[in-house]
Amino acid sequence: MADPARVKNEQATESTSAEKSLQVENAAEASSGTKAPVVSEATTEQVTLKDEDRMRLIKDEDEEEGPSSAPRPPLKKIKVEPDKKKEKRHKIDEDEIQKMQVLVSSFSEEQLNRYEMYRRSAFPKAAIKRLIQSITGSSVSQNVVIAMSGISKVFAGEIVEEALDVCEKWGDTPPLQPKHMREAVRRLKSREQIPNTKHKRILFH
Amino acid sequence: MAEEDDDPGFDEELDDGGNGIDSGHGKRKRLFSKELRCMMYGFGDDQNPYTESVDILEDLVIEFITEMTHKAMSIGRQGRVQVEDIVFLIRKDPRKFARVKDLLTMNEELKRARKAFDEANYGS
Numbered sequence: 001m002a003d004p005a006r007v008k009n010e011q012a013t014e015s016t017s018a019e020k021s022l023q024v025e026n027a028a029e030a031s032s033g034t035k036a037p038v039v040s041e042a043t044t045e046q047v048t049l050k051d052e053d054r055m056r057l058i059k060d061e062d063e064e065e066g067p068s069s070a071p072r073p074p075l076k077k078i079k080v081e082p083d084k085k086k087e088k089r090h091k092i093d094e095d096e097i098q099k100m101q102v103l104v105s106s107f108s109e110e111q112l113n114r115y116e117m118y119r120r121s122a123f124p125k126a127a128i129k130r131l132i133q134s135i136t137g138s139s140v141s142q143n144v145v146i147a148m149s150g151i152s153k154v155f156a157g158e159i160v161e162e163a164l165d166v167c168e169k170w171g172d173t174p175p176l177q178p179k180h181m182r183e184a185v186r187r188l189k190s191r192e193q194i195p196n197t198k199h200k201r202i203l204f205h
Numbered sequence: 206m207a208e209e210d211d212d213p214g215f216d217e218e219l220d221d222g223g224n225g226i227d228s229g230h231g232k233r234k235r236l237f238s239k240e241l242r243c244m245m246y247g248f249g250d251d252q253n254p255y256t257e258s259v260d261i262l263e264d265l266v267i268e269f270i271t272e273m274t275h276k277a278m279s280i281g282r283q284g285r286v287q288v289e290d291i292v293f294l295i296r297k298d299p300r301k302f303a304r305v306k307d308l309l310t311m312n313e314e315l316k317r318a319r320k321a322f323d324e325a326n327y328g329s
């Protein structure tokens with residue numbers, strides 16, 4: 001999945017406290033670290049957007065690879081990829097990134113706000129970790145917490161989207177009411193998108 | 206049944222025990238109220254979502270996490286929750302599966318970047 005917030009990772013000028021998740025792919029691809037990958041305290045699933053970073057959503061700089069001491073041309077990557085498939089996937093990623101950038105650059109103020117909330121919101125890792133550990137009784141690794149919070153966010157999104165569908169279908173207006181949420185849950189349950197192990201099915205009755 | 210939720214006397218401490226979705230969790234302290242509000246706005250709800258809706262969503266999320274954890278404990282290595290178990294449980298749901306893969310990949314890249322940065326710093 002392409003990350004539209006891929007940021008141009010120029011030379012040291014960029015190594016401010018800018019969010020590293022925006023520069024992840026660039027930093028990771030730099031094999032010899034001639035540029036300082038920006039490392040801050042950003043978490044993986046939060047692409048935090050400061051005001052100047054919003055502009056970075058729009059700019060697109062390709063990743064730069066390979067060891068080089070000379071100043072690199074800031075534009076197209078000129079590298080020979082041994083794997084054709086990877087190159088094709090890069091191209092598709094590039095297209096998607098550019099499309100996303102065109103889209104985001106044409107957002108209204110309100111849409112930008114909502115998009116920022118969509119990208120930025122996340123469940124607190126500490127609370128999730130505490131919750132999982134209280135259920136298992138033993139400690140869990142960090143990756144588990146990351147995966148679980150990510151999935152939970154997607155789950156919450158599915159419910160809200162379904163509830164918005166219900167709301168629109170019933171001719172109501174946005175602030176979602178509990179009745180919409182419940183109807184959404186009922187629909188998702190019938191599609192088996194909500195896990196339910198409470199009902200014990202007897203096999204041979 | 207559809208109209209009962211419009212009752213202005215709805216108290217977020219008490220749950221209408223008749224519904225299996227939000228029964229029994231009323232007394233617990235709210236863990237995700239702030240974050241869930243932002244999330245609901247991001248997903249399309251109003252800028253100020255109703256507190257009752259946020260509560261219902263929180264209960265659902267906690268139940269989801271609980272179910273996944275229990276399932277993960279019962280497969281793979283028993284009694285422990287590991288990433289492979291979660292990925293296995295999610296395999297049928299394309300959205301969640303893709304999301305988990307992305308998150309874990311990004312995390313790996315970040316760790317690598319951090320490591321490279323530290324080594325670069327160490328040299329200077």
